[in-house]
Amino acid sequence: MEILDLLLAGFAEAATPQNLLMMVLGCVIGLFVGAMPGLGSVNGVAILLPITFLVPPNAAIIFLAAVYYGAMYGGAISSVMLGIPGASTAVATVFDGRPLAMQGKADYALVAAAVGSFIGGTISVILFTLFAPPLAEFALKFGPAEEFALMMLAFATFVGLGGDDIPKTLFSICIGLVLAAVGLDEISGQPRLIFGDITGFYHGINFLVLAIGIYGIGEMLWTLEITRGDVQVSQAAFGLHRIVDAFKQLKDSILTIISSSFLGYFVGILPAAGATPASLMAYGLAKSLSNTPEEFGKGKLSGVAAPETANNAASTGSMLPMLTLGIPGSPTTAILLGGMIIWGLRPGPLLFENHPDFVWGLIGSLYLANFFTVIINIAFIPAFVAVLRLPFTILAPVIFVLCIVGGYAPTQDMHDVWLILLFGVVGYLMRKLDYPVAPAVLAIVLGPLAERAFRQTLVGERGDVTVFIERPLSATFLVLAVILTIVPIVKMARIRARQRRAAEASGGS
């Protein structure tokens, strides 16, 4: 009952005129951001975060969460209409969405995506409401040692579950943590890593500088390279009777949608996993459980509904560890977490006790945002398709301008804008060589918190490092982190050994 009361209070908070307005605005902007090829929730949230300083934190987080949500819906639009995923989270949507568009059934695909997203979002936000309070209560037992160990576990999941090149993933984590250490050492107060004695480094490197650099400038460079500024939009017919027919055809996909919702939610909770693997796994699951797997990839509605359901469910799932434990479940929630720290709110279990209006207002807004987004999405599909016809050579410079002014706003120092450009260019070049960038963003957000937790623990224990393995929870997290890091390395070595043996055997014969 207590949860219900809190949830009702959350609805009341989310439904205040200012919050409601920000939510609807966030949904619309999110839909547009998601619909643009190359732009996803993470880009939208990173670029738009500086402009939320205009409103109070409650309204700002509701706006950004709505952008996150809307972008998850919107990603399907470019996957279907252009055959280019709006973001990596909508890659699996292309598999069947594009063939449907080529058959003149783009509207069917978009309705399947919207309905799947709505059901996935609703189921996951209900699960979120049920899981969040007990998890936050459990997390109240955490001291700095457990916090540090949990952050190590979050980083380890990137190695164990990220699926990227292991040395490059570890490099990305380490460089993010080192960049977070620039500025003044919190304990001794001494200047640290002040490159070339440039005064701009004294205030440290704000996580937004790296996030806007990578997800604003770097992503635009990447998309300009891929699209060459030119995209082909599919023709689509839209009409009420066709939309009603699409709803009828979706009846066959309902089980797929429900199973994808649960899968997406639980995969979304894992820090390194998030919406992209969730959508790919949901697609695979839907195909393997289908009676007609051979139809997948040729334009099957379930093939669109499954990944779209899962990526929405995962986006809500990724907020669970962010709010309850202070560990972001995705790059987007990492940026949200950084934003909350700027607003003076420390995500974690105490947030539920100290700022229930903020937490439950956000949860209430997720329910409402889900509802508004599906309506706006279906009603304005033709408008979003029209926006896709906007040449990328118009969109890109507009985004660059937003990056420059948005990058300047938080610290009001041109030094940071230069760093944004540097990180954007280097991030783009590194991405071309398959260095994963998400771990670096997570690391720069968590870096100061991790170092503080680590050193606080040691100062409290007079330098005794065994405290991390003496405390049961901390030890459990660290053991899991070690396992997650070592297993893929061992696996890689075994595959290599097997390949060598096979090569020797074929050479010998």
Next chain:
Amino acid sequence: MNVRTAELLMAIIMGVFSVYLMWKSAELEIGWVPREGPGGGAWPFWLSAGMLICCAATLFRWFRRSTPQSRSSERFMDRKTWQIFAITAGSLAVTLALVHVIGMYFALILFLLFYLRVVGAHSWKVVVPISVLLPVTAFFFFEGLLKIILPKGYSEPLFYPLYRLIY
């Protein structure tokens, strides 16, 4: 330059950068302070050492040709990609440099005019409204609503009438 060479160069550059970070971190205590724990430089020092080890691992894998990048003989950037990259990054750098001289708003107008007209080859009917409206909106949003003053450089006197309007 092919992808294999680019992989090698990136690992070397990042390796050298890691060593620089280690050296820079050592300006503070990197050892163990008795009864306190690690010194102020230890955290970034050992993380930079971690970066160096990762670069060494990437180099080792490059020699053994065990990553897709270390086996690829494709061009790292074809001519068209290089052109897009150089024009975009170059024009952004020039814009930022201009911010220090003529201020944010005029630098952004010039950037938009250049990018939309020269790179995008759009008509003046598209170029001029976007180039003017976007910085003007930014002005009223940042200076009027957020009270965040963006740099004006030598163009500051031109804004005095607008200041009277918004303050």
